[in-house]
Amino acid sequence: MTLVKVSLVWGTLNLLWSFSRGAPLVCVITKSCILPCSFSSGSDPVLHWIHMTAGDRPVHSFYHNQDQLAYQNQNYRGRTSLFKDQISRGNASLQLREVKVQDEGRYRCYTSTMRGNQEAFVELRVIAPVDEVDLHQVKNTLTCSSGGIYPEPELTWSTSPPSDVAPKDKVSVQQTDQLLYKISSSLILANNTDLNYICTISTPSGSRKATMLKQNSMDVTGNEVTILCVDSNTLKRLTWRFNQDQVILTRTRTEVSVSEEWRQLVKDESKSGSLTLKDFSYDHDGIYSCEWIDAEETLITNIFLRKQGDPEKIKERNIIGAVVGVLVVVLVVLTSVFLYFKISKVKKSNRKNKPEESAGKLNSSEETPQAAESSRDETTQHFNIKDEKEMDYEEE
Ligand SMILES: *[C@@H]1O[C@H](CO)[C@@H](O)[C@H](O)[C@H]1NC(C)=O
Numbered sequence: 001m002t003l004v005k006v007s008l009v010w011g012t013l014n015l016l017w018s019f020s021r022g023a024p025l026v027c028v029i030t031k032s033c034i035l036p037c038s039f040s041s042g043s044d045p046v047l048h049w050i051h052m053t054a055g056d057r058p059v060h061s062f063y064h065n066q067d068q069l070a071y072q073n074q075n076y077r078g079r080t081s082l083f084k085d086q087i088s089r090g091n092a093s094l095q096l097r098e099v100k101v102q103d104e105g106r107y108r109c110y111t112s113t114m115r116g117n118q119e120a121f122v123e124l125r126v127i128a129p130v131d132e133v134d135l136h137q138v139k140n141t142l143t144c145s146s147g148g149i150y151p152e153p154e155l156t157w158s159t160s161p162p163s164d165v166a167p168k169d170k171v172s173v174q175q176t177d178q179l180l181y182k183i184s185s186s187l188i189l190a191n192n193t194d195l196n197y198i199c200t201i202s203t204p205s206g207s208r209k210a211t212m213l214k215q216n217s218m219d220v221t222g223n224e225v226t227i228l229c230v231d232s233n234t235l236k237r238l239t240w241r242f243n244q245d246q247v248i249l250t251r252t253r254t255e256v257s258v259s260e261e262w263r264q265l266v267k268d269e270s271k272s273g274s275l276t277l278k279d280f281s282y283d284h285d286g287i288y289s290c291e292w293i294d295a296e297e298t299l300i301t302n303i304f305l306r307k308q309g310d311p312e313k314i315k316e317r318n319i320i321g322a323v324v325g326v327l328v329v330v331l332v333v334l335t336s337v338f339l340y341f342k343i344s345k346v347k348k349s350n351r352k353n354k355p356e357e358s359a360g361k362l363n364s365s366e367e368t369p370q371a372a373e374s375s376r377d378e379t380t381q382h383f384n385i386k387d388e389k390e391m392d393y394e395e396e
């Protein structure tokens, strides 16, 4: 009974105390922040700003009408200043620049004048909001990640329309030397679904999401094709990729850069994110993704482009193939016939003094009339020409 009473009173006291402390001062990482403090002005003030959890050394001191930084906590070197012109009016506010996570905590503002001493406290919170959420697909694994976040973020997956999605493993959270958090999570994409995947990373101060829209496919009929990204007027950065990891081009508000390999193929691209490719061939079939990053979110679209089989073209290719095949066969036949006659000719000249054997040879070749028939005209002609040439050569 008494215990309950005591804890109730204690709780109430605590509550009153935190009310009196006021809401914490929220400072954004790397930015400047003003820690407020006022006092009853008097002559020759002494001011000390102390970070209560960071040791005895002051963050900033002022007396004898000037800054006194000989004993300053070195973590604050070059990052603090007072509003000198305001001190005489009782304003002891401290400006802190390039805020770090380590600056978090409770600060005491101690002031002393001929009229007495005063103390004021400031509770400083640091936030590093989620800046960009990266969504990256490798094969059927989708990975969502971000970094440079404080305090510890949370990551959630969802789909639209809603479905059961669960990350592959536990969400991974790491803290860097600067006390900032990195977070990532992967999931396996369902097969052939009509789902948009959404990854949301949030901290108490806000959240950001990245969405991968379901894949579309498109048949390319001509040599040129225009594909669209997302249209939004707050573009921060846009990247077109081929088959997930090959960068085609990136665009920021001020710059466009097309990668070397794609320069021949990119005909046009626009601020709204559309991309026009020329000389589109079967080799360029694949997934074209556009990653659109704006002030609020990241959006990824995937379009599967497939050069349509043009029936006329295919027929043409088949005809060409057949012609080439026939030519190859003819060439092989001609070569072998030529070689055959050449060899027999050599044999003949070797046995010039044995004419009866030559005659026998001639007869034996006549024994296979079908083979001779199959390529008669060209072979005979060809043979004649070759024969003449050979004769010329022999004469020389
Ligand atoms: C002190 O002066 C600064 C700079 O002019 C101002 O921003 C701040 O609000 C003042 N603080 C108080 C407590 O008067």
Ligand SMILES: *[C@@H]1O[C@H](CO)[C@@H](O)[C@H](O)[C@H]1NC(C)=O
Residues within 6 Å of the ligand: 188, 189, 190, 191
């Ligand atoms: C998708 O299909 C492949 C094989 O076709 C299978 O191995 C895999 O488990 C399937 N994935 C899901 C999420 O159903």
